[in-house]
Amino acid sequence: MRTEVMGALRPQIAETPRNPVKPKYLEALNLIERLHRRLLDVIKDDFERNGEPEVNPVQALLLFNIADSELTAGELKTRGHYQGSNVSYNLKKLVEAGYVHHERSSTDKRSVRVRLTPKGQSIRNRVDALYNRQMMAVEQVVGLNTDELDRINKALTRLERYWTDQILYRL
Numbered sequence: 001m002r003t004e005v006m007g008a009l010r011p012q013i014a015e016t017p018r019n020p021v022k023p024k025y026l027e028a029l030n031l032i033e034r035l036h037r038r039l040l041d042v043i044k045d046d047f048e049r050n051g052e053p054e055v056n057p058v059q060a061l062l063l064f065n066i067a068d069s070e071l072t073a074g075e076l077k078t079r080g081h082y083q084g085s086n087v088s089y090n091l092k093k094l095v096e097a098g099y100v101h102h103e104r105s106s107t108d109k110r111s112v113r114v115r116l117t118p119k120g121q122s123i124r125n126r127v128d129a130l131y132n133r134q135m136m137a138v139e140q141v142v143g144l145n146t147d148e149l150d151r152i153n154k155a156l157t158r159l160e161r162y163w164t165d166q167i168l169y170r171l
Contacts, residue, residue, distance in 0.1 A: 066120070
């Protein structure tokens with residue numbers, strides 16, 4: 001049996017012990033989760049080495065993703081990866097610590113727009129420098145070149161689109 005999803009036919013795959021896709025799919029899911037946690041560990045380690053005790057790794061990623069923009073918490077959440085975290089809580093802490101400036105929208109009082117303060121921009125620059133150091137070593141140490149990263153990114157984008165369709169179209 002086949003169903004149509006956004007103009008493409010999707011086969012109904014029976015779950016059988018011989019289906020070779022399932023273990024690979026579960027492995028990929030596990031790797032995605034582990035990679036995110038490891039990224040948080042790398043950021044935490046870098047900040048601890050350089051004496052930045054106030055900001056946790058999730059907050060550092062929030063600051064990195066705000067960058068030079070002025071946006072809402074909802075926009076920020078869709079931009080980044082904040083697994084197991086409460087974006088609103090972390091934003092509140094960043095505002096209290098002086099890393100983020102927030103302001104209610106003049107047109108929609110329910111909406112709060114945020115932007116980095118100079119202190120927040122400093123943390124954002126540190127995360128950017130960390131990514132730059134990693135980028136220089138990824139090809140040499142790990143052996144990942146641009147083509148391979150493109151293939152990984154395309155596969156992950158397709159998986160994200162599939163999951164989004166699962167939610168949007170209740171598949």
